[in-house]
Amino acid sequence: MAGFPSPSQDYTTAEIDLTEHLMPNRASTYLVRARGHSMTGAGIWDGDELVVDRSIRPQHGHVVIAVLDGELTVKRLSIGTDGRVVLSSENPAYPDIAVPSLSDLRVWGVVTVALHHVSRAS
Amino acid sequence: MSPAPREAMIALVDCQSFYASCERVFDPSLENRPIVVLSNNDGCVVAMSQEAKTLGIPMGIPWFKLEPIAAAQGIVARSSNYELYGSISARVMEVIGRHAAWQEVYSIDESFISLRGTVEELIQAGRRIRQDVARCTGVPVRVGIAPTKTLAKVALIGVKRSRPLSQVGVCHFGAYSPTQRDTILASIPVMDLWGVAGRLGRRLANLNIHTAADLAAQDPGQMRRRFSVVVERTVRELRGTPCIPLKEEPRQYKDQLIYSRSFSEPVTTTPAMRQVLSIYAQQLASRLRNAGQEARVLTAWASTSPFATDQEPHSPQISAVLPVPTAEPVTIARGSLGLAELIRPGTRYVRAGVVLTDLRPAGQAETLPGLGPPGEGRNLGPTLDAVTARFGVGSIGLGYGGLGEPPSWQMRRAMLSPRATTHWEELVTAHL
Numbered sequence: 001m002a003g004f005p006s007p008s009q010d011y012t013t014a015e016i017d018l019t020e021h022l023m024p025n026r027a028s029t030y031l032v033r034a035r036g037h038s039m040t041g042a043g044i045w046d047g048d049e050l051v052v053d054r055s056i057r058p059q060h061g062h063v064v065i066a067v068l069d070g071e072l073t074v075k076r077l078s079i080g081t082d083g084r085v086v087l088s089s090e091n092p093a094y095p096d097i098a099v100p101s102l103s104d105l106r107v108w109g110v111v112t113v114a115l116h117h118v119s120r121a122s
Numbered sequence: 123m124s125p126a127p128r129e130a131m132i133a134l135v136d137c138q139s140f141y142a143s144c145e146r147v148f149d150p151s152l153e154n155r156p157i158v159v160l161s162n163n164d165g166c167v168v169a170m171s172q173e174a175k176t177l178g179i180p181m182g183i184p185w186f187k188l189e190p191i192a193a194a195q196g197i198v199a200r201s202s203n204y205e206l207y208g209s210i211s212a213r214v215m216e217v218i219g220r221h222a223a224w225q226e227v228y229s230i231d232e233s234f235i236s237l238r239g240t241v242e243e244l245i246q247a248g249r250r251i252r253q254d255v256a257r258c259t260g261v262p263v264r265v266g267i268a269p270t271k272t273l274a275k276v277a278l279i280g281v282k283r284s285r286p287l288s289q290v291g292v293c294h295f296g297a298y299s300p301t302q303r304d305t306i307l308a309s310i311p312v313m314d315l316w317g318v319a320g321r322l323g324r325r326l327a328n329l330n331i332h333t334a335a336d337l338a339a340q341d342p343g344q345m346r347r348r349f350s351v352v353v354e355r356t357v358r359e360l361r362g363t364p365c366i367p368l369k370e371e372p373r374q375y376k377d378q379l380i381y382s383r384s385f386s387e388p389v390t391t392t393p394a395m396r397q398v399l400s401i402y403a404q405q406l407a408s409r410l411r412n413a414g415q416e417a418r419v420l421t422a423w424a425s426t427s428p429f430a431t432d433q434e435p436h437s438p439q440i441s442a443v444l445p446v447p448t449a450e451p452v453t454i455a456r457g458s459l460g461l462a463e464l465i466r467p468g469t470r471y472v473r474a475g476v477v478l479t480d481l482r483p484a485g486q487a488e489t490l491p492g493l494g495p496p497g498e499g500r501n502l503g504p505t506l507d508a509v510t511a512r513f514g515v516g517s518i519g520l521g522y523g524g525l526g527e528p529p530s531w532q533m534r535r536a537m538l539s540p541r542a543t544t545h546w547e548e549l550v551t552a553h554l
Binding site for chain 2: 025026027028030031032033034035036037038039044046049050052054055065067069070071072073074106108
């Protein structure tokens with residue numbers, strides 16, 4: 001039947017797309033390299049690649065990248081009921097950082113995924 | 123001149139000090155510092171942050187003149203990081219595009235969009251665009267809104283020049299009374315408008331047309347007869363009549379394509395010059411194909427430094443008419459390689475270029491069987507592009523240009539920031 005293709009032809013299935021899964025908002029997503037050991041409790045290890053989605057509004061409990069002294073710093077954002085803001089480390093060997101007020105805090109982006117390589121091809 | 127509020131308005135969104143802003147995205151320590159971005163081979167200043175402009179650094183100043191005083195003034199220099207700027211530009215344009223049904227990307231850091239709403243609604247929309255682009259990409263943008271493209275540009279000039287407007291970052295031309303609009307137009311030199319450059323500007327000045335207001339007061343038909351339809355349109359657009367439609371397609375075909383670069387170290391041999399030309403030809407072929415164009419005429423040239431006193435200056439040049447209009451890299455390379463035979467071995471050449479002209483949309487020319495370019499039909503160009511996209515620039519090349527090892531004359535970018543969005547090994551560090 002020329003001219004009228006089967007409607008079922010539209011039901012093509014695409015392969016699972018890891019990029020789509022890990023970074024649904026591509027235009028606002030940057031990747032950075034984690035360096036240090038203060039966030040092991042959050043599952044972030046030295047050398048991991050971090051997916052940072054800047055379109056997400058930072059909230060209490062998010063792992064964020066904050067700008068501290070001109071550097072990108074990864075911490076967990078804690079906003080207390082009294083309005084106290086703390087950038088928490090997730091490793092007992094590292095201190096938390098108190099932020100005077102929310103307006104002093106510059107969040108560069110919200111970390112959504114840590115890519116941790118477990119085996120490497122030699 | 124005062125349109126109904128629901129009529130489509132044009133917003134021009136432009137990135138503030140785009141290259142410098144891109145440098146700041148991944149390096150917040152650069153905030154509030156004067157940044158200069160250098161041209162190819164770190165030659166001269168091609169872009170600056172506002173802080174650098176405020177210091178009075180002249181655009182185009184050679185880096186070797188600025189370098190001795192740079193550290194003392196806290197000036198930070200960066201090599202042009204084209205990979206980063208291109209990647210961030212694409213993100214900025216996508217986010218801007220979400221705010222409008224129609225978008226024309228005008229340049230790497232400017233985009234027109236079409237908006238509908240009252241003056242207040244559109245100023246709000248402009249603020250939302252600014253917030254959204256800054257949050258998602260880290261790049262500050264400004265918005266000029268008006269009934270026409272030319273007036274949107276005028277509104278944007280207002281955002282740049284007026285302190286209160288620059289705080290808001292948004293200007294709607296329709297927010298002003300007719301008298302105020304005249305005052306604004308009278309404050310804008312005609313040379314600041316689009317398409318009014320050197321010679322045309324001087325001819326207008328001879329007629330006592332110095333400001334946008336002077337030009338707007340001219341008779342459009344007379345301007346067309348005296349100058350061109352372009353000037354006529356500018357007059358009408360300044361009066362509020364849209365004459366330059368939004369183009370969603372890429373901008374009109376350029377009438378020439380140029381690829382020319384200075385070398386980081388001089389080229390002195392015929393084989394090295396062949397290599398240069400092969401690589402340039404491949405780049406041009408790729409650009410042509412991306413633009414959906416073909417070229418028929420080719421010019422290649424090389425030159426020695428005008429400052430070298432210990433050798434005869436030499437600027438060989440060749441022109442070639444290609445057998446058929448083509449975007450095919452082998453033909454373009456062949457056409458340009460003749461130049462390598464013209465150089466004087468031992469002479470130090472510091473610059474070369476390939477220029478393609480007589481451009482036309484691809485696929486218009488009929489080719490007799492057997493008379494097409496040698497690579498045609500074998501998909502050579504797209505294949506080269508695909509390999510380059512996958513494995514990086516320099517991973518594959520034509521004949522003399524096909525080298526994994528970067529040739530010694532290639533661009534020097536000593537102060538290059540990480541290519542943080544295009545190279546895994548250059549991801550920026552976040553400290554834990």
